[in-house]
Amino acid sequence: MALNALTRRLGASLLAFLFLGAAASMPARAQDKFIVMASTTSTEQSGLFAHLLPAFKQASGIDVRVVAVGTGQALDIARRGDADILFVHDTAAEEKFVAEGYATRREDVMYNDFVLVGPKTDPAGARGNDIVAALKKLASSGQPFVSRGDRSGTHAAELRLWKKAGIDLASARPAGYKECGCGMGPALNIGSSSNAYVLTDRGTWLSFKNRGELEIVVEGDRTLFNQYGVMVVNPARHAHVKAALAQQFADWVVSPAGQTTIADYKINGQQLFFPNAKPR
Amino acid sequence: MNAPAPFLGLLGAERSASTDATGCSRVAAAEPLLSLHGAQVRFGSTLALAGVDLTLRRGQRLVLIGSNGCGKTTLLRLLHGLLHADAGERRVHPLSGSGRAPRMAMLFQRPFLLQLSARRNLWLALWLARVPAAERAARVDDALERVGLRAQARQNACALSGGQQQRLALARALALRPDILFLDEPTASLDPGAGKEVEAAIDALGASGMTVVMSTHNLGLARRLATHVGYLEAGRLLLLAPTERFFNDAPPPAVQAFLRGESPWP
Amino acid sequence: MMESIALALNLIARGDAELLGITALSLRVSLSGCLLGATMGLTLGAWLAVARFPGHRVLVWAVNTLLAMPAVIVGLLVYLLLSRSGPLGRWGILFTPPAMVIAQAILVTPMIAALSRRLVADALAGGGDQLVALGARPFTAALLMLVHERLATLTLLLTAFGRAIGEVGAVMIVGGNIAGVTRVMTTTIALETSKGDLPLAVALGIVLLGVVGLIHGGVAMIPVRDKAQRLAMA
Numbered sequence: 158m159a160l161n162a163l164t165r166r167l168g169a170s171l172l173a174f175l176f177l178g179a180a181a182s183m184p185a186r187a188q189d190k191f192i193v194m195a196s197t198t199s200t201e202q203s204g205l206f207a208h209l210l211p212a213f214k215q216a217s218g219i220d221v222r223v224v225a226v227g228t229g230q231a232l233d234i235a236r237r238g239d240a241d242i243l244f245v246h247d248t249a250a251e252e253k254f255v256a257e258g259y260a261t262r263r264e265d266v267m268y269n270d271f272v273l274v275g276p277k278t279d280p281a282g283a284r285g286n287d288i289v290a291a292l293k294k295l296a297s298s299g300q301p302f303v304s305r306g307d308r309s310g311t312h313a314a315e316l317r318l319w320k321k322a323g324i325d326l327a328s329a330r331p332a333g334y335k336e337c338g339c340g341m342g343p344a345l346n347i348g349s350s351s352n353a354y355v356l357t358d359r360g361t362w363l364s365f366k367n368r369g370e371l372e373i374v375v376e377g378d379r380t381l382f383n384q385y386g387v388m389v390v391n392p393a394r395h396a397h398v399k400a401a402l403a404q405q406f407a408d409w410v411v412s413p414a415g416q417t418t419i420a421d422y423k424i425n426g427q428q429l430f431f432p433n434a435k436p437r
Numbered sequence: 438m439n440a441p442a443p444f445l446g447l448l449g450a451e452r453s454a455s456t457d458a459t460g461c462s463r464v465a466a467a468e469p470l471l472s473l474h475g476a477q478v479r480f481g482s483t484l485a486l487a488g489v490d491l492t493l494r495r496g497q498r499l500v501l502i503g504s505n506g507c508g509k510t511t512l513l514r515l516l517h518g519l520l521h522a523d524a525g526e527r528r529v530h531p532l533s534g535s536g537r538a539p540r541m542a543m544l545f546q547r548p549f550l551l552q553l554s555a556r557r558n559l560w561l562a563l564w565l566a567r568v569p570a571a572e573r574a575a576r577v578d579d580a581l582e583r584v585g586l587r588a589q590a591r592q593n594a595c596a597l598s599g600g601q602q603q604r605l606a607l608a609r610a611l612a613l614r615p616d617i618l619f620l621d622e623p624t625a626s627l628d629p630g631a632g633k634e635v636e637a638a639i640d641a642l643g644a645s646g647m648t649v650v651m652s653t654h655n656l657g658l659a660r661r662l663a664t665h666v667g668y669l670e671a672g673r674l675l676l677l678a679p680t681e682r683f684f685n686d687a688p689p690p691a692v693q694a695f696l697r698g699e700s701p702w703p
Numbered sequence: 704m705m706e707s708i709a710l711a712l713n714l715i716a717r718g719d720a721e722l723l724g725i726t727a728l729s730l731r732v733s734l735s736g737c738l739l740g741a742t743m744g745l746t747l748g749a750w751l752a753v754a755r756f757p758g759h760r761v762l763v764w765a766v767n768t769l770l771a772m773p774a775v776i777v778g779l780l781v782y783l784l785l786s787r788s789g790p791l792g793r794w795g796i797l798f799t800p801p802a803m804v805i806a807q808a809i810l811v812t813p814m815i816a817a818l819s820r821r822l823v824a825d826a827l828a829g830g831g832d833q834l835v836a837l838g839a840r841p842f843t844a845a846l847l848m849l850v851h852e853r854l855a856t857l858t859l860l861l862t863a864f865g866r867a868i869g870e871v872g873a874v875m876i877v878g879g880n881i882a883g884v885t886r887v888m889t890t891t892i893a894l895e896t897s898k899g900d901l902p903l904a905v906a907l908g909i910v911l912l913g914v915v916g917l918i919h920g921g922v923a924m925i926p927v928r929d930k931a932q933r934l935a936m937a
Contacts, residue, residue: 193798193879202898207882224798224879238787239797342897349899367899395787397795519836542836549830551851561847565838609837 191220192402195232195240197310198340200385201225203269203360203429208422209410216414217405227340229308235259235388238395242403243388247310251386260388266410267419267430268384271314272362273375274345275300275354283354286377292322299332301353305344306336314383315356321380345371358383363424385430387411411437467494468530470539470617470648471516475525478511478672485511487672488525493617498649500663502656504695508672509652510621516650517543517619532616539616539648546622548606550594555586555605558594562609580612584638600631607638618642620651624658656696660684668692707905711913714906722907726914729887732800733868736807740867741860743808744815749845751816752823763820769813775872781806782876798879803887806873811863818859823848861922868915888914 200206201223210221224234228245235243236259243260245251251263273291275283281298283291295302305312319326326334333353337344341361348355349369357365362373375381387407392400409415411434419432471493478486486508493499493516501509514520515527518541529538550558559577568576581587584604589597594605603623610618623639624632636658643649643662653659659666659680666683668676668691676683676692688696714722751763783789785797785805796802826848834844849856871889878885880894888911895904 193881198897202894222798222879222881222884224881226879237789238792340897342899346897346899361898365899367901397787517836519832543833545833545836549833551847552853553850562837565834565843567838613837 189220190218190402191222192241192399192406193222193224193239194242194244194403194406195224195226195234196244197228197231197246198225198342199309199311199358199361200244200246202340202342202364203358204364204424205360205419205422205430209415209418212418213406213409213415216409219402219405221406227305227307227309228311228313235390238390238398241390241399242406243390244385245310246383246385247313248384248386250310250313251388254388258391259394260391263386263388264407264411264434266385266387266434267416267432268382269430270359270376271311271356271381271383272359272373273354273356274348274362274371275374276352276370277372278370279374281354284374286375288318288375288378288381289322291375292318292324295333295354296322296324296329296331301333301335301351302331303344303348303351303353303355304334304336305341306338307340309340310383311341311356311358318356318380360424360429363427363429384433410434467496468533469494470530470532472528472530473515473522473525474528476515476522476527477524478515478520479523485672486515486522489515489672489674491516491667491674491677493648493650495616495648496646496664498643498647498662498664499651499667500659500665501650501652501667501669502654502659502695503669507669509669511672512669512674513543513619513621513650513652517541517617519543540613541617541619542610542613542615543619544603544606544610544621544623546625548602550597550602550605552593552595554591555581555594555597555608556590558605559609559612563612566613568613576612576614580608583611584608598631599627600634603627603631603635604638607635607642611642615647617648617650620649620653622652622654624653624655668695670695704905706902708909710902711906711909715910715913722910724883725886725888725891726910728800728885729868729889729911730914732803732874732887733807733864735804736867737811737860737864739804739808740811740815740863744812744863745819745849745856747812747816748819749823749849750842751820752827753841753845766813766820767817770817772810772813773872774810774870775876777810778806778873778876781809781873785877797877798881798885800878800885802877803874803885806877807867807870810870810873811867814866815859815863818862819849819856822852822855822859826852857922861919864918865915868911 196206202225206221206223210223214220224231224240226234228247228250231240231243231245232250232254234240235254236257243251243254244266248263254260255263273283273288275281281291281295281300283294285291304315316326324331335347335353337347339347341357342365344355345357345361345365346367347353349367349371352370354374355371359376387410389400389403389407390398392398410419416432416434419430420428422429469492471491473489473491476486476489477484489512501512503509511520515522518527518529521527531537532539551561553561556577559580560573563573563576578587578590581590584607586601586604586608589601589605594602597605607623620639624635627635632655636655639649639651639658640662649662651662663680665677665679667674668683668688670691676688678686684696747766751759751766781802782797784791785794785802786792787795787797796805823845827844831844831848834847835841839847869889871893874885874887875890875893878887878890880886880890886894888907892904892907892911895901895907
């Protein structure tokens with residue numbers, strides 16, 4: 158029947174169109190030089206890479222492919238040789254990485270800061286610019302607190318702060334303490350839906366749209382500063398690593414050009430990252 | 438229940454001076470194609486066939502009758518080779534002319550046809566039989582012609598009527614150029630009209646000299662077609678005789694009861 | 704919700720380049736993965752339907768159980784295989800689309816095998832011995848049944864495709880969600896969700912379902928007689 162043949166032809170052309178469309182959009186990137194960089198979710202979600210990497214590509218012609226996971230997982234990926242370069246923010250873990258021989262050295266690049274966000278009404282009375290005092294008040298008040306609990310740089314920083322406040326999470330866990338084993342965004346999602354306190358990096362917070370009743374309650378404390386470091390994976394450990402190309406990135410990001418690009422990145426007119434590379 | 442030996446012996450050389458039951462003139466012993474000796478088939482704990490002895494000769498048209506569950510289908514499948522005997526022997530005799538084994542094809546009560554055109558179904562059968570590619574098309578057309586389905590060649594086989602499907606299955610069997618054709622109750626699932634179509638095709642086959650083994654409930658078809666008739670009960674071949682003898686001479690009581698429609702449930 | 708629908712329509716109407724890119728990549732990865740998975744799965748399923756050897760039942764049980772394997776586990780296993788420190792490290796395909804294709808192929812193979820085994824076994828129960836009578840070897844008969852019941856086979860392949868294109872665990876781990884290289888629809892949705900941009904995440908979900916809907920629509924237009932119709936005509 159005419160109608161049958163028509164629908165059959167329509168259906169066939171629809172499928173063919175979809176197949177061809179998908180096939181036609183093959184990326185022609187096989188020729189480009191590229192390196193794989195293992196970094197963290199919070200860094201990527203801050204939007205820094207979308208600003209920084211195109212500038213690097215312009216300067217060097219190298220594509221940087223970012224795999225963004227938690228700091229622990231990023232270091233793991235680099236240990237296995239699946240990344241060429243690391244860009245994370247957990248100095249202690251980075252120094253251990255170098256000591257293990259997976260990188261020859263680490264270099265400071267920039268820092269951003271953490272802030273404590275919580276409900277506007279601040280039931281724990283934590284508001285101020287002293288994080289240690291705030292955490293003590295939080296613990297005694299029993300108000301809900303969401304921790305990432307995922308071995309990330311942020312999680313490591315959070316654990317150090319509790320220790321500084323003299324609270325032993327293992328033996329005397331505060332009443333409202335919750336671990337989600339998740340990234341910064343999901344942790345904030347949970348926090349905003351349950352009106353809990355969350356320790357977050359400023360970058361993620363500035364881009365976070367689902368705030369609910371939350372706002373910044375503690376900021377500006379020096380202990381909240383979060384140091385970023387760059388490490389090229391040691392080719393002696395993994396021969397296939399693109400050490401030369403990766404070194405170009407490391408060199409560029411600590412150079413005046415790279416440092417200025419970092420400082421230029423702003424959200425809502427606010428600078429997020431403060432370059433502090435030591436002069437070579 | 439033992440089959441009377443003299444009756445069995447009649448399914449063999451027709452050496453008598455008179456013409457045999459179907460009116461064929463006396464011939465030298467037709468060559469044997471298949472024989473069974475004490476063949477037994479078991480399904481689990483059930484004995485489907487219990488010690489059957491049988492020799493099938495070229496040109497014979499053997500029809501098996503009996504109630505449901507008597508073992509007709511099992512015997513048919515055993516003869517074809519689809520089943521294996523658990524005890525006893527099945528022998529295949531090479532053909533006198535070419536020395537090769539006789540080719541066999543089977544028609545089932547409900548033919549299984551693939552969701553493809555009639556032509557494609559036949560083509561596949563030839564492909565499965567490893568018929569050379571060059572010959573396939575010609576054989577397909579020829580077989581369709583013989584069963585009168587030329588016009589339906591491109592139709593989806595599953596869209597054909599019951600009678601047409603069975604004729605197509607027959608064409609599929611014939612395309613293989615079998616030496617022996619097995620038919621398992623070929624008209625049982627068909628309405629009378631369709632049944633007549635298929636019977637006509639089988640009659641034509643029989644007339645052309647094909648060796649046939651068929652099971653059926655249709656006693657009229659049996660009388661028309663068969664050179665020999667066999668009666669099975671509970672897995673035993675109770676009687677095997679040329680057609681006229683079978684229906685006219687005094688058969689054993691069990692057979693009589695069956696013919697009159699008085700057989701008890703198996 | 705309305706905001707998301709409006710956003711979705713807006714993205715499609717604008718022909719947003721990034722959206723087209725991730726959609727095309729999703730389709731490419733999942734179609735390729737399913738093709739590869741179908742080759743392995745249909746063969747395995749057909750074989751399992753006819754094979755008889757000691758341990759056959761255990762294998763069938765294993766395939767049936769594996770079809771519930773979480774995508775994340777598949778991703779993890781493939782990651783360990785393809786990692787530079789792993790056995791297939793020298794292929795160097797981790798964090799590239801081919802790795803995602805492999806992961807998805809492994810993900811859908813048990814599902815395709817289990818479902819096609821059932822399909823073939825049921826079909827063989829109906830007509831298997833007739834095919835064998837025609838001279839078909841059991842495995843050949845099994846493959847013929849897949850052709851015979853092609854509507855059911857197609858349905859099960861579409862089901863597998865749905866699972867592949869909708870999963871996020873495997874492609875996230877072996878692909879790394881690299882912008883412009885291995886970012887697909889589901890990983891983008893996960894990313895936007897974790898950034899807190901929920902309306903965009905839902906909008907992308909709507910687009911994803913829309914694309915899958917188009918494929919199903921195209922397939923539905925193919926006139927194949929299904930079993931119910933066949934039985935009615937017999």
